[in-house]
Amino acid sequence: MSEIMYPPESVYNLIPREEVKTEKQPRYMSKFRTTVVLEKKSNKDAMRTMGPVKAEVPSPEKYLRKHSKEPKLPESEPHILLKSISLEKPDVPVRTDKPTMGIHTKKDFIKTNALENIMAVPRRQQPTYADTSRGHKQLLEKSGLVPKYIKKKDYGEIPEYLQQRNEEAQRAQEEYDSYVKEQMKQGAMKQLSDEERQNILQGLKKNWEELHHQYQGLSVVTDTITKKFRKERLDLAMKQLESDINVFERFKTIYIGNN
Known part of the structure; x- marks a missing residue:
């Protein structure tokens, strides 16, 4: 029933009324609050924003000196005059001079290069295909046009899931046939x-x-x-x-x- 409203100068307003206090519902608290607080404390990274706990304080003697950050050239070594080594080229040999014989190097590069070229197998050219009108080439093996699947071990064999499905279908057909035969024997079909x-x-x-x-x-x-x-x-x-x-x-x- 709605409350009756009286004018302000009414006699009924002199009677004191009881104050109706509305009870406030308790605040919602999640049951996972404690676990969240523990996870937050355990996962908190140390020295994340404020730096290390014990930082090394720089000493006042290690202040920045003048020209300390400029690149320095390596120290030049003193020149040593070698009188025994002459910078002049040797004289041209005379026509009558004979070359020194019997000196061989450790490796005969001419023979080894010749033998390597003779015994070398010619490099097989990789098959390619042109995918643009200007002759831009790509390897044929990576294009997907080479039938690599025929080289698999299980190529041409029926997968296991298809064999299982065929067996289940055959079993269901046999059960249906047996059911039909029983019904025909009973004269129902x-x-x-x-x-x-x-x-x-x-x-x-x-x-x-x-x-x-x-x-x-x-x-x-x-x-x-x-x-x-x-x-x-x-x-x-x-x-x-x-x-x-x-x-x-x-x-x-x-x-x-x-x-």
Whole structure:
């Protein structure tokens, strides 16, 4: 019931009223608060913002000196005059002088180079393909055009998951066949022969042709309710016959109940 409002100079306002204090709901505290606080304290990195705890205080003697950061040149060594070494070239040998014989080097570079070139196998050119009109080439092996998959060990074999799926499908088909045989033994189901199936199929097609002939004879304009209902009825009957014909053409073995 809503409170009655009195004018300010009313007698009823002289009666003191009890103050209604609304109880404040307790503040929500998460049960994971303690774990969060512990994780925050444990994961807190030391020396993250304020630097190391005990920093080395620089001594007043190591102050910055003048020209201390400029690059210094290496100290030059004193020149040593070698009187025994002459800078002059030797004289040109005379025509009658004979060269010194019998001196051989450790390695005959001419023979070794010749033998290496003779015994070397010619480098096989890697197959490439051009992917632009200007002849920009790429390696054919990395293009995906080389059939590397035929070199796999399990190439041409049926995967394990497909074998498992085929086994499950075969097992389900065997269970269904056994169930059908049991039902046929009990006389609950009967298998249609091929001749009966063909006769039923021909009858369904004949009925569809008759309905189709009636459908072709309908007027183009369906301006009345009777014409509209007749067209819908023929549509539904033709669709039902089409589904039945599809079932009889798709499945060769058909079972029907004796009831």
